[in-house]
Structures are given as structure tokens and as C-alpha cells.
Amino acid sequence: MPFLHADGLALLLMALTTLVVGASALHGARYLRESEAPRRRSGLLWPLLVLLWAALCSLFASGHLVVQYLALEVTALCAVALMLLPGSRASREAGRRYLLCTLSGSLLVLPAVVWLASRQADLSLAALAEVDVAPWWLALVTAGLLIKMAAFPLHGWLPPAHGAAWVSVSTVHAALVIKAAFFMAVSLWTTLAPEAASGAQLLGWLGAAAILWGSLLAWRQTELKSVVAYSTVAQVGYLLLLFPLLFGTDDEVATLAWQSTWLLVISHALAKAAMFMAVGSLVLAMGRGDLQGLSGVGQRLPLSLLVFGLAAVSLLGLPPSGGFTAKWMLLHAAILAHQWQWVLVVGIGTLLGAAYVFRVFRYCFIVPEDEQAMRVPPVSLDIIALLLALAAMGLGLAAAPVVALMGDAP
């Protein structure tokens, strides 16, 4: 079949999509009832999630450029619709901005795909492997995809969107939707431009800037949700480090980088989804979204805080999480390739990451001056999040079978 090819990686990503979408749907059912969202709007969550799930799975499993592109567009439109669901002014504003950004991304990708279609009869990836494209073509498509994955400096739309959306939507968005654009970029580069080493270096530097800038901004935020949103910007930067290590390096480096990046994708998806869910519970309980409100929250909501902590450990790449094993492999690849700049970037990124995560915890340990009334959200919300966070943790030591499924670098 020319349209579908389910290799190990595609299967893994489809399983991940199913897991995260399923968990978010379950979480959403309970969370929206708790936060008293209007039924007319919350009823739309599940159909949209199902559509999103189908689009993402087709993207990961497709071996055809046009199918990939269409799936990506459906994904983006679903995501915009999901962002608009709360109906608040902030969410309308953020959703409109997201729509504009993602459409301008499409405006870069679509002409390039059409241009290629006018020259090539067969747009399946297998056939495209024989084709060489001009650098401007690759630059155009990549720029479009970078907007969609919120890569630095095109990330401006992401934090307001996550700040205004329901957490059950932010989970899916941060965990999967932006990864979809990354997946497509990797698949295009490996197929069409396996020699583009200097462009890959450029992407690496963009990634490095994203890590530093995203972490710095996450550190400066006053709202809990914005901290988590900017940490996503930083995490996308780590993903972009794949490019300089995959292109123009020897097989051993490429394979290590390949496996580490997908491991990072999976563990970040699980951890970030868990983290958003924990943030949802915390915000619900505090009745406010800023960090100041966190003081004394530890005694009342230990489980939410535990989930936040476990997820943070994985995001920071501290052992024994999946993020740690991924970072270990990434460092191994960078040292092996003598690309020391990425070692430095990852090191500084970890420190900045610790700075913004522990800043959140610092507020939690402050003893509150007066007892505030707090409503404790149902424990089932935390259980779903806890399972995701534990999965991200367990991925660290049980990485062997997962990595085996990913196979070697193409």
C-alpha cells in the first residue's frame, strides 16, 4: 500500500496518541464537570478529540506526502476548534491568533507541496527518496512547520493559547499536536534532504535558542500555566537538536540521536500531559492561577503536587525518568560527534529547567499566613495524571524495548 506504512516508530507514536487522547478524554469528562463548563460546549470536546486522534494517527502511519499534509491540516483545525471551546474572551483571542499562525504556516507548506506535485507524479515518500529538492523548497516547508511546532522564534502564539484553553485540551496540544509538525519535518528531511548538513546545523542553533529563551521565560512567569507553556517552547528546542546530529554524522551518532529524540518525544508527551492535568487540579483548588496562590497547597493537595513533581523530574531529564535516558543518549551522540556546543546547551538548559521548576516548588513550601478555603478536586483526576507521570518515569529504566521498536536512523 503506498499510503500506509506502519513501522515500529509509527506504531509507537500511534499508541502514544491513543493513550494521551484517551487519558485527556477521561480527564476532561470529570474536569469539565468540576469546573462547571457549559454542557453545550463541553459536549463538543469528545467528537473533536476523536477527529484529532484519527488525524494524528493517519499522519504518523502515512507514507505519502499529500496524506501527511492533509492530516496535519485537519490536526491543526481540530486543535484550533478545541482551543476555542471555553468561549472566554482570552480563549477567543488566543484561538484567533493560533489560527492565523497555523494558517500562515500552511501558506508556506501548501505551495511547496503543490509545486512538487506539478513535477512529480508519485508523491509517496518511497518515490520521493529518489528526488532532490532545491534548498529554497526545504527552507519554505521547514519554516511553515516550525511555526506549527512553535519553534523559537515563531513560538509567540503558544503560551496564550495554553493559558486560555481547558487543561484537557492543553494536554493533547502540548503532548501531540506540536509533535505532529515535528514528525512531518523529520520525515521530509530524511526523505528529501539527507545531505543537508548545514541547514541542519542552523535548525540546531534555533533549537538551542529555544531551550535557553523558553526556559528563561518560563522562569519569569507569574502564572502557573504559563510556566508549563514556556517549558514546552524549551522542550521543542531539545527536539530540534536531532537535526544537526542526524544529518552529516556517522551512523552510530545518527542512531543514538534518532532514538533519543523519539524517546524524548514520548516521555515529554506523557510528562507534559500529566503536568497540565496536575496544574488543572491545582488551579481548580486554589481558585486562582498565579504562583503566589500555591503556598500551603502541599498539605491540601499532596497528590497533585506529587504528579507535578514526577512530571517535572522527567521534563528536567533527571533520573530515573524517560527524559533522563533520552538526555543521556543525546549527550552521548553529541560527544561522539564532537559537537560540543550541544553538550553545553543541554547542560545550561538543565540548569535553567531546574530554576523554573524549583521556583514553583519554592512557592509551595512557603507557609501560608492565613488558612484559605480550598476545594479539593476529585482524586480520580489525579489518578489519571499520576499514571501518565509514572509511565514517563518508568520509561527511563525500561527504555530498551521502546528503543528497539524505533529502529536505527533512516
Place this chain on the structure above:
Amino acid sequence: MSDNPGLLLATLATSLLVAPIIFLLPERAWLARTSLNLGAALLKLGLVALMVWGVARGDSYAFGFTVVEGVSFELRADPLGIMFAGLSSLLWLFTTLYAIGYLEGSDNRKRFFGFFSLCVASTLGIALAGNLFTFLLFYELLTLSTYPLVVHRGTPKALAAGATYLRYTVSGGVLLLIAVVALHVLAGEVSFGQREILAELGPEQHPWLIGIFVLLMLGLGVKAALVPLHGWLPQAMVAPAPVSALLHAVAVVKAGAFGIVRVVYDVYGIALSYELGLLTGLAIIASFTILYGSLRALAQVDIKRRLAFSTVSQVSYIMLGISLFGPMGTVAGLAHLLHQGLMKVTLFFCAGNYAEELGIHRIDELDGVGRRMPGTSLAFTFGALGMIGIPPLVGFLSKWYLGMGAIQAGMPWVIAVLVASSLLNAAYFLPILYRLWFKPGPLEGSGEWPHERRLGRLETSAWLLWPALGTAAFSLLAGIFAGLPLSPLSWASLIATQEYLP
């Protein structure tokens, strides 16, 4: 690569599984939490004792699996690891007893004991780790589980200390991670004890080996509080007394020192370290730290801060011992790893007792306390005299073997360092002892206690008194019976023999 894994995993599980159970118990469940804590501590001590017995007979305990290609998780009980595990289990028991009494009636005890168990589990993991990857895993877990203990009180001062602690330890952790990965790139996976792997690398790799060694020392030196990486330790004194005791005697500081021992002996091997000229550098830094720590200790007026700087100085005896090429130095360094733990934990228990019972935090408030709290003061005296190195206390043995090691290694200047530091030790401990026993205090009608509380029928609460007396007794007995098998000294000699005889 698994060999008798049951006992090994059970030992690790005792404290690792206790943590989530404690988190699940409600805050009020004092009895359940206390019995769980003590039961687990006793059980673990028993299991470690079994392993000590087994290792002494020559049994091996190992467990491992592959994480990703070329990297494996490996636990193993070798004499060096089991020595550290023994120390940590023994002191966990005493510290738990002490912490139960110390935190009586305060908030957030559930959180405290949960992270306390995690902290001890990480220490045990560090002890039993079979390679650098596994070591790193537990080393970072230790950083994470200690932070909530340091900021436990939630005051601005505690939060500031916590931030400093993290700044130092997370940076150290990143350096360590990079160094360990670089070592993997250079030589593949090295299990502890496979010294031949690095020794067989050609001379063209030696600059890399030296660079990685320096990175490793920077990463581990933060926790081991080598000057100038020690800045977090005196600040971390705001933590509750049992945490300080744990931090200084077994957990954080010792984890760093133990890591350095592992790297020098079991990764690089003493012969290669010597050949690369790394030992001299380590000896110089250790000597400087010893003198600097003692000098700073002399200037402190707060009891806990003086003890903290004393730790900076004392822990470097371990590094000094292992940097002396020759079995005597090894014996001294390893034995001191245990001896310092016993003495320091005693001193911190006592400092905590003074603060809890009488509200004493500064040294000039200690006048005449010996009459009011004779048991605590006796324990403090034992600890302090041991630190100075007066026979028959264990500290004397450490210094004696260090001196012998220095002569054996042909580094006589080390003796001068030892003499100077012993004088300094005396200069900062003897005035305290003088105040305790000989100066007239409130009981003689001069002044009054800052904040007296009368916590128990004895001089203070029994939970606080007995652990201090217990560890003091251990440090006395370990000195007197140093010749018996399974004493810290003979165990250290056993390891030294294995290290130098192929």
C-alpha cells in the same frame, strides 16, 4: 549478571517502598508511621548485616538489566559498597529515632518522613550501585529528596538555603552527567572494579582521561564540600537537626566522598590515578580544604555552623587518605568514612538537643550546660575528642593511619597538615568542652538558659537523648575494638588488601 538478587532488592525496597506508604498515611497516624519507620529501619539493618556476613564469607550479590544498548542498571554488594550501606542503615535507625522525638508535635511530619525515607533509599542505592550510571541515578535522586528536607521549615531563610543547595548540587549533577557520558563514549561501560578497561587505553587517550577525571571531581566535589564548592553546606544548617545529622554523616556529603572513592579505586584504579598524576592534585585540594574548613570553623559563633565547617574539613580526610598511594592511606580514608559519620552524627544530635531543650544556638550560651544535661554533654565530649584525634576514640585511628599512609606514599608534608589541623580541631572544640564542664552556668546562678522547655523526665526527651548516647558509644567501641573482625578498621583493611593485591 544476577546473583542472589533477592536480598539486594529487598534491602533497597525496605526504604524505597516505605516512602510511598508514609505519603499515603494520614498526618495524624503517628503510631503507624513511627512503627513503620522503625520497623523498616530495623529490617534494613538486619538485611544489611546478613549481606555483610555473606560478603565476608565470599558470597556475591548482584542484580542488573540493560537500559539501552551499552548502558545497564547494575546493583552489586562489594566490600566497599556494603561498608557504606552498613553505615547508612545503622545511622538511619538512630536518626529516625531522633527525628521522631525532634519533630514531636510539629507540622508536615508526613512529608518529612516520606522524603527522609527516600533520602535514605538513595543513599543505599549509591552504596550498592554497580556502575557509574546506576550511581548517578541515585545520586540525583538524593539531590531531589533532600531539597524538601532542607526547606522543611518554609521560612525565607530555609528557602534561600534550599535555593543555594540546589544551585550547587544541580550544577554538580550536570557536570557529573556530562563526565559519565564522556567516559562511556571513551571506554564504553565500566562496572566498578573493572579497572583494567581504563588502564588499557593508550597514552593518546590520557588527556581525555585527565579531563574527565577533573569533571568527575567537580561534580562529586560539590556534595563532598571540597573548597571552593562547599558554599551550600553551612547555609543548609537551617534544616532541622536530624536532617543536618543525616546530611553530614551519611547522606549528601558522604555520597560525594564515597563517589570520589569509587572513581579513584574502582573506575580509574589507584595505579592509573597515580600514573596520571591525579592523586597529587587531589591531595593538595584535600589538604587545603582541611585547613580552610578548620580555620573557618574557628571563627563561627553558632554551634551548628561551627560543626558544618568542621564537616568541610573532616570529610576531606577521606579524600586525603585515598590520595595517598599505598594501602595505609586507603585504610585511613575508608575507615574515616565510617568514623566521621559516627562522630558527626553524635555532635549534631547533641547540638539539636541543646537547641530543643534549652534554646541554645550559640557557643557562648553553653556555659555550665554539662551539669544540666550531662548525658548529651558526655556524648558531645566523645564526639569532639574523637574529632581532635584523642585515643582510644576512633578519630585517633584515622589520623594515625593517615600519618602512616603519608610516610608510605613519600609525602611527609601531609603530616604537617595533619598536625596543623589537629591543633585547629582542638582550638575550636576544646573551648566548647571547657564551657560545657568548667564554666559556671545558670545552675550556679550565673545568667539563665535562653529558652528552657523540659521535654522529658531525663535531662531531655528520651527520644533525643538515647540516639546521641548510642552513636557516641559506637564511636568509642569502634575505637577500642578496632582489632576485631567486622570493625570499621578491619573492614577498611580488607578493602585495601583487595585494592592493592590483584
